[in-house]
Amino acid sequence: SQQGEEDPQALSIQEGENATMNCSYKTSINNLQWYRQNSGRGLVHLILIRSNEREKHSGRLRVTLDTSKKSSSLLITASRAADTASYFCATERSSNTGKLIFGQGTTLQVKP
Amino acid sequence: NAGVMQNPRHLVRRRGQEARLRCSPMKGHSHVYWYRQLPEEGLKFMVYLQKENIIDESGMPKERFSAEFPKEGPSILRIQQVVRGDSAAYFCASSPYIGLQETQYFGPGTRLLVL
Numbered sequence: 001s002q003q004g005e006e007d008p009q010a011l012s013i014q015e016g017e018n019a020t021m022n023c024s025y026k027t028s029i030n031n032l033q034w035y036r037q038n039s040g041r042g043l044v045h046l047i048l049i050r051s052n053e054r055e056k057h058s059g060r061l062r063v064t065l066d067t068s069k070k071s072s073s074l075l076i077t078a079s080r081a082a083d084t085a086s087y088f089c090a091t092e093r094s095s096n097t098g099k100l101i102f103g104q105g106t107t108l109q110v111k112p
Numbered sequence: 113n114a115g116v117m118q119n120p121r122h123l124v125r126r127r128g129q130e131a132r133l134r135c136s137p138m139k140g141h142s143h144v145y146w147y148r149q150l151p152e153e154g155l156k157f158m159v160y161l162q163k164e165n166i167i168d169e170s171g172m173p174k175e176r177f178s179a180e181f182p183k184e185g186p187s188i189l190r191i192q193q194v195v196r197g198d199s200a201a202y203f204c205a206s207s208p209y210i211g212l213q214e215t216q217y218f219g220p221g222t223r224l225l226v227l
Contacts (some may be wrong), residue, residue, distance in 0.1 A: 032214070042203060042220040043155070088154055097168045098207065099145060100216060102154035 006089055006103040014111050019076040021106040023089030024069075030092045032065055033100065033107050037086045046074075046087075051094075081112045114139070114220035115225040116206050117186075124225045131191040131198070133222045137206030144187045145216060146179060162190060194226045 003008045006023050013019055023032070035043040048064045049056045049072065056063045062075040076083055087108045091101035113195040117136040125131050137144050142163050160168040161181035174180065176194075191198055197200040201223045205216035 008114045035218075040223075043205075043218040045215050045217065048215055090155075097160050098143065098214070098216075099160050099168060099171075100147075100155075100205075101157065103149075104154045 006087070006106045008106060009104070010107045010109075012109040012111065015078055015079060015081055017079055017110075019079050019083070019108055019109070019110070021087050021089075022072045023072045023074070023103055025072075025089075025091045025101075026070065027087040027091075029067075030094055032063075032073075033090045033092070034061075034063060034074050035088045035090060036101075037088065037105070039085070043088070076108075079108075079110045081110050084110045085106060116203075116204055116217050118204050118219035118222050119225070120222060121220060122223050122225070124227065125194050125225050127195055128193050131194050131224055131226075133189040133191075133202050133204075133224070135187040135204030135206075135219060137204075138208075138217055141206035141208050141217075143167045144181050145205045145207075146187075146189050147203045149198075149203060149204065149221075155203060158189070164186070191224075194224075196226045199224055199226045 029051055031048055033048045034046040036046055037043050047058050047063050049063050049088045060077045065072045086105045088102050090102045116138055119134050120184045144161045146158040148158055150157045157171040159172050159179045164183050165183045176192045178190045201221045203221045207214040
């Protein structure tokens, strides 16, 4: 079964608004990563946050990690229509070979 | 530095045929991962390979599926006697031989349709 669970499953906002997506997981992890996937395309790596980090920024992206709650959030500020995509969190477990466990994803629609 | 390359991008097979999916990792990357994505779902791990070795195949179906990463050439995911349930997008990812906490770079995927 998948370790990560994203919520909400779908999110629709207006351009310029902020979008927040959450991810929960079940086991200890080395790191947590967020990916974006445009419809019918491959995955684009957005950001990696290690288990000893609490917050990370990259451009309009802000990721937080709370290992005590086994959860992470991805915030996209000042959203654009081009941000419309599915967003997946993926965890690399502490006892793992490096394989990623993906959640089901959040589908984000940003209306112009 | 070219990214991860996969071919073909689209593959149509009839039930019972064989499907061969190829993945060329990024230059300098010796770790390859295969994932499968069913429609409207997230990716599911299948197998992790290093050159000439299968490290973790815990996500591979027990029958009909095999994977290899030879010393020379691309990694191959082979599906024998395909069934309609094999229709999915298959993604390959690679990472460098530096450690375990490395970003995985994904290819564009191969979309397999079984008729």
